[in-house]
Amino acid sequence: MFFNSLAFAIFLPIVFFLYWFVFNKTKSTQNALLIVASYYFYSCWDWRFLFLLVFSTFLDYYTGIQIEKGTTERNRKFWFWLSVLTNLGFLGVFKYYNFFASSFAELLNNVGFKASPILLNVILPVGISFYTFHGLSYVIDIYYKRIKAEYNFVDYSLFVSYFPLLVAGPIERATHLLPQVKIKREFDLQMAKDGVCQIIWGLVKKVVIADTCATYANAIFDHYTAMNSFSLILGAIYFAFQIYGDFSGYSDIALGVSKLFSLDLLRNFNYPYFSRDIAEFWRRWHISLSSWFRDYLYIPLGGSKGGLWMKIRNTFIIFVVSGFWHGANWTYLAWGFINAIYFLPLLLSNSNRNNIDDVKISWNFDSVKVMLSILSTFLITCIAWVFFRAKTITDAILYLKRIVTNRDFGFQYLDNERYSYELLAMIGFFVLVEWNSRTRTEPLSGNKSTLKIALAIVAIMAFGTFSDYKEFIYFQF
Known part of the structure; x- marks a missing residue:
């Protein structure tokens, strides 16, 4: 269901009416309606991938609670890495497996070995890169004790599967959206x-x-x-x-x-x-993704606090990974690498924060x-x-x-x-x-x-x- 389709033009008013005139009594009924609407919205693409969405939701919900309850660092790390590796594993299988398998086989063929890769005949689940990052940021924030785990499964499910952002973002943070879904909303005309x-x-x-x-x-x-x-x-x-x-x-x-x-x-x-300049461009373009990589990849790698080599390394890592996030193709990696090249002179001259005003x-x-x-x-x-x-x-x-x-x-x-x-x-x-x-x-x-x-x-x-x-x-x- 596209936003620019007749189906959505019918779907949205129905959900709006039910939300404010039928299910408006409590926060729980509002959230339950939005979850049903979100799952229906997602099932219009391919209902089979609803199971993947539900599994990902339950995985991060459960591991988040276990991380918070963990009495030892070893226990907390177990649940943390279980969530991270499982999420990245699903993303890797559906989005990147064929790319890596084909590229490795091509490399072997180029050096004289005959290789026929085994490829997966699967379609990419719509929105998987977005809702996976929703869950990852939530689990990472719990592990580093920035937020508390959410014990209400309905509230957490809505945070992950809310239909306006489910298939193409923005990539939300639990610190921003979860507090809103945990309270009853009142209609605001303006x-x-x-x-x-x-x-x-x-x-x-x-x-x-x-x-x-x-x-x-x-x-x-x-x-x-x-x-x-x-x-x-x-x-x-x-x-x-x-x-x-x-x-x-x-x-x-x-x-x-x-x-x-x-x-x-x-x-x-x-x-x-x-x-x-290109630094300002990346503060203004796809802000939710840029800030996600900044907070969960660039800063943990050391950000700009280390020596010159660390600054350069981290800059290239974040841009190349950002390019690869967009798709399993060398063109996206090249696009990320080019943007890193653009950004490098600003970083080396400490002028990447010059244009932060309007x-x-x-x-x-x-x-x-x-x-x-x-x-x-x-x-x-x-x-x-x-x-x-x-x-x-x-x-x-x-x-x-x-x-x-x-x-x-x-x-x-x-x-x-x-x-x-x-x-x-x-x-x-x-x-x-x-x-x-x-x-x-x-x-x-x-x-x-x-x-x-x-x-x-x-x-x-x-x-x-x-x-x-x-x-x-x-x-x-």
């Missing part, structure tokens, strides 16, 4: 209005921006050997806005839906393409430098996105090489690019709207909100009617 605005803006990002750009980006990347330099540059830009509109749009819808139930989720995007422009020379910094950061981000989007590293390299060597910057015609000028104008208008709204959660609230919402709905209906691209990119992760 919060609900804000939620509706955020849902609509998320749909604009997905249906109007991401899905439209996807059509063009796919055509260019799939036929890059026949494209000229200008088309390839456009392809990289189109994909940059596709993945931003797609994923941040999903996150906006998830946050907006949660506000309808008076639940507040972690913000996942903060206008990342207005970043002035972007401000006043017409002077300093503002020119700010705009150039934003444009250069976007440029190198697009270069890295080529590796993320390409099927192989070779394709990515040849794609970038052709941009440099072709040197034809004419507007190349494609059958499905009849409206290329209009698309560029639409992207420009989208950037302008977001720029003027960069201090707010989304652009539709504030002055003239009714008019802005009406225009947004018209755009969603117009583009959604003709869009052939429905899926969210991050469902595959």
Whole structure:
């Protein structure tokens, strides 16, 4: 069930009505309804993987209690590692086994040994990377005594399986969401209005921006050997806005839906393409994942407190692992490695925390430098996105090489690019709207909100009617 589907448009009002008018008596009834709704939502993808979700939930619930009750460090470590290794084991089998088996067999074949890997014919359970990280952060926090174990199984189950964040995040923390599900929620009209605005803006990002750009980006990347330099540059830009509109749009819808139930989720995007350096970009892009790796991997490895070698090592580890989290392909590893290269000069010069304030422009020379910094950061981000989007590293390299060597910057015609000028104008208008709204959660609230919402709905209906691209990119992760 997609957020941008008719099924969800029917599902959400039904859950909303039952939540506030039938099951609103106690916290327990509210939570029970949301769990049933979440399991139904997940079963619409593949009901068989419900058992994996339930097992993962019970595993972390039980081991969390055992860790807290442990009387010796050895006992606590046993339950801790049982949870961590089991969670990572499931993730490894479903997501990475075929990749490692194929890569190892290819390596053996290259050195003269014949190898035929045994591959698993299984599909990737949707959302497994997200709900696995929910459970891991919970168990890790209990082990290090940052939080207490949750003894109410219903409350904990809702924390893990809450449907707005279940399949594509944001990656929640027990310290943030569990306290909210442990109390009865009261309807907040203003919060609900804000939620509706955020849902609509998320749909604009997905249906109007991401899905439209996807059509063009796919055509260019799939036929890059026949494209000229200008088309390839456009392809990289189109994909940059596709993945931003797609994923941040999903996150906006998830946050907006949660506000309808008076639940507040972690913000996942903060206008990342207005970043002035790559460090700021990663503080604004997929915030819940970046902060997760910072808190549960980078800092435990020593963070930036050790010597120069430790800083460099930890930087590359966190970026490469982040790339590998996205998928079992060398292109994702390359994407993570490239971002580590980008980040390294900032780390070595101790300037990775320079741009932590909001972007401000006043017409002077300093503002020119700010705009150039934003444009250069976007440029190198697009270069890295080529590796993320390409099927192989070779394709990515040849794609970038052709941009440099072709040197034809004419507007190349494609059958499905009849409206290329209009698309560029639409992207420009989208950037302008977001720029003027960069201090707010989304652009539709504030002055003239009714008019802005009406225009947004018209755009969603117009583009959604003709869009052939429905899926969210991050469902595959």
